[in-house]
Amino acid sequence: MLSALQTSGSAATHQIYQRAMAKQRRYFRKAKRDSWISYINGINSKTPCSVIWTKIRKLSGEFIPSPNPTLKIGGNLLTDPAEVAETLRRHFADVSKSSRISGNGIPDMPLPSPSYCNAAYNAPFTLRELEDVLSSITSTSPERCIKVRVGNVVSSPYRQEEGLPQGIILSVTCFAVAINGVLARISRLVLGSLYADDLAVCVSGYNAVEISHHLQKSIYTICRWADDNGFCFSPSKTVAVRFTRRTRQEVVPHLKLNDDIIPFEKEVKFLGMIFDSRLSWLQHMDYLKLKVKKSLNILRVVSGFDWGADRNSLLRLYNSLCWSQIDHACQIYSSACKTKLHELDVLHNTGLRLCSGAYCTSPVESLYVDTDQFPLDLHRHELGLRSIARIKSNHYTNPCVDVLLQCDSSKFCGPRASIPFQICMLSVGDASLREQKIEPVSYSSLPPWLIPKRNVCPKTICRKTFLDEETKSKFLRHDLLHRDSVKLYTDGSKSPLGVGCAVVQNGGVRLGQLSNNASVLTAELTAIEKALEEAYSMPGKTFTIYSDSYGSLTAIIQFNTFHPIIRKIQSWLWRQVTKYKFVLFC
Secondary structure (H helix, E strand, C coil), rough: HHHHHHHHHCHHHHHHHHHHHHHHHHHHHHHHHHHHHHCCCCCCCCCHHHHHHHHHHHHHCCCCCCCCCEECCEEEEEHHHHHHHHHHHHHHHCCCCCCHHCCCCCCCCCCCCCCCCHHHHHHHCCCHHHHHHHHHHHCCCCCCCEEEEEEEEECEECCCCCCCCCCCHHHHHHHHCCCCCCCCCCCCCCEEEEEEEEEEECCCCCCHHHHHHHHHHHHHHHHHHHHHHHCCHHHHHHHHCCCCCCCCCCCCCCEEECCCECEEEEEEEEECCCEEEECCCCHHHHHCCCCCCHHHHEEEEEEECCCCHHHHHHHHHHHHHHHCCCCCCCCHHHCEEEEEEEEHHHHHHHHHHHHHCCCCCCCHHHHHHCCCCCCCHHHHHHHCCCCCCCCHHHCCCCCHHHHHHCHHHHHHCCCCCCHHHHHHHHHCCHHHHHCCCCCCCCCCCHHHHCCCCCCCCCCCCCHHCCHHHHHHHHHHHHHHHHCCCCCEEEEEECCEEEEEEEEEEEEEEEEEEEECCCCCHHHHHHHHHHHHHHCCCCCCCCEEEECCHHHHHHHCCCCCCCCHHHHHHHHHHHHHCCCCCEEEEC
16 A cells, blocks of 8 residues: 555545555554453452563563573573573472482371261272372373473473472472471460461460460471471571560560571561561551552553553452552551551542542542442451451351450550451441351362252243233243142242241242341242252152242352352252252252
């Protein structure tokens, strides 16, 4: 087209050329916008900002490829990719040598004994089965040879003697299983917290010398366990913090990790939270503000491009980068002073203004309504109530239950006292909501392969799109398809007077009353559970359970669920299968 324009130079050719260029620009803008929207749908709170900046530079035409990694060994700087790959290969080969492993290996750990532990698949391996497995592995994988790749350069192979290759997915699971017993031998007076490779032990009391004695004894026990199981804790990454508000502190003896003295610090970072010695959360709030400001810079840059100034994409980007960082452990740092919490409100409002394009003079209340977002204080209260419900639903295994029950507010009456999470939640919401009993979450007693398939009728009748007479005629016509089965009709409702459910079969009605705080979905699922209970004791082999709740039928289809009523429904379905009964949900 450009050559034709240069040859002829006529006005008609110039007009055709301008139209073609306009189509090209429109196509490029649409391609960039679609690429950015599809990329935004795939990011989450764990996506680093550097990766998003790289994508932005690519779309804006300012992408600079990252240089090859370099290594500094002693005083020498290695820049050649081949030398870097070989150096890493020698290091990984040295780490995987069997001579570096100390101790007697991982001891046998007792496994839980469920009701189906006597099944054939739980029987011990026989010698013949073990020999067959080893022979098949030897024939297919004579040696585990690993190579290191740096850029486009691959190192020479090396033999992996022990352990798993660096970066393999299975190594994370194996490491978690191996280190899971590190806290089993410490004293009951010492509290421990383990998440992957982050370990913390703590003791509370009034005598600092006695506390140090208990900690040192636990540290010695942990080090001895590590030596017996082939682990090694890094002294350079181990610190101690003394949490107290006393101005005069007594001298305590040093804590030692093997032969290294553990230094006492004023703050420590654990699981993304900065714990200071006074638990005022000032350092953590400053750290959080810095992270959120860096994420807001991405919104400022993206909103200036025509391919990134989409309202929904900006809100999704803000929720993934900024709000996820503010939400992290907000139940804990909610006890900080109101001045610091207000600084987060300012950042939250700034992010919403960038996403919605609102003016700086727009009222904050209208901004929340326009973007369909909560203020941070209400959002923290909501997450706090959700946390309490989640803790109560796991009160058998959740270690936070004992802390939640400690609601003595007399210890936190000072003017500068940091009020903990469980005391703050006493003034949030209705008292009946906080004191409501919650059904504990339990795992299914059946293995996944024994849970029967939920048969749901594919034909549905939407009552909202038809009149009552038309809906009734369609239902009667559809009911003829199940004329040979025993029919049970279920329903659940909620009104200001209460919540209830009912099951109707052959003129008989079975009623049930639930808590006033129960939802309609809970009532519908309870009605289905009662219908399955009725079908179990009735004669017949084919049953059809009718329900007017599409959400209940969708929830039943879900395979892996922690809903207690759905777990009971699965158990009743298995009982139907043992009696060779077929149940269809419609």
